[in-house]
Amino acid sequence: MTQETSAETELRAFVKFSATVTGFSEFDLWGTGQAEAYHRTAVQRLGPEGLQAAMASDPSADPAGPAVKSIIKLWYVGVWYRPEQAGRLDVAAWTAPGRSGGKPAVPEGSRAEGDRSSPPFVVSPAAYTEGLLWRAIGAHPSGAKAPGYGSWATPPAFEDHQEKKAP
Incomplete structure (x- = not known):
């Protein structure tokens, strides 16, 4: 059995916390493949x-x-909004030049939390398609994942991501 590193422990704690605040299970969050990039x-x-x-x-x-x-x-x-911007959603950040395709608008490694001019940015190329938004609304990201032929003919199926608690 190997010893878990500090970085691995921090990543696991981040995913556990994220599961609490998003309403999705840790399993679902790991399944996005974005845990390390988001952390x-x-x-x-x-x-x-x-x-x-x-x-x-x-x-x-x-x-x-x-x-x-x-x-x-x-x-x-899949978009990082600095904490001051967290109350609003800028969909243009997904598609604006220089903000998509996995290239952050703010250089990687720089901390821009105090910079009032730092724009939102897409964290990775897969962030848009792996966003929990799509699972939450029972849909597929437009143009990114094929839902299958004829799938538009039936209403979306919603999964219950909340834990069932005994009365």
Whole structure:
């Protein structure tokens, strides 16, 4: 049995926290293939201490803190919004030149949390297609995953991602 590294422990804690705030299981989040990219982005943008503070916050707090909202949106739409922007959704960030195709508008490795001019950016080439948004609404990302011939003839099937609790 191998010893788990600190980085692996932090990544697992991030996914566990993300499962709590997104309503999806850890299994679903790992299945997106985006856990490492999203964790790396959150660390770069919030700083290690900022991410730890967000993960230590009460996930049931209403409203959630700005950093927590940024993490939730990251999982749902694959776009990083700096915490001040987390209250609004800029769909143009998915398609604007220089912001899609896996090339962040802000250079990788730079922390732009305090930079008021840092635009939202798509985290990776697969972030759009793997966004939880599509599973939540029972749809497929337009032009990215084929739902199959004739699938438009039937209504979408919704999965219940909430845990069933005994009365």
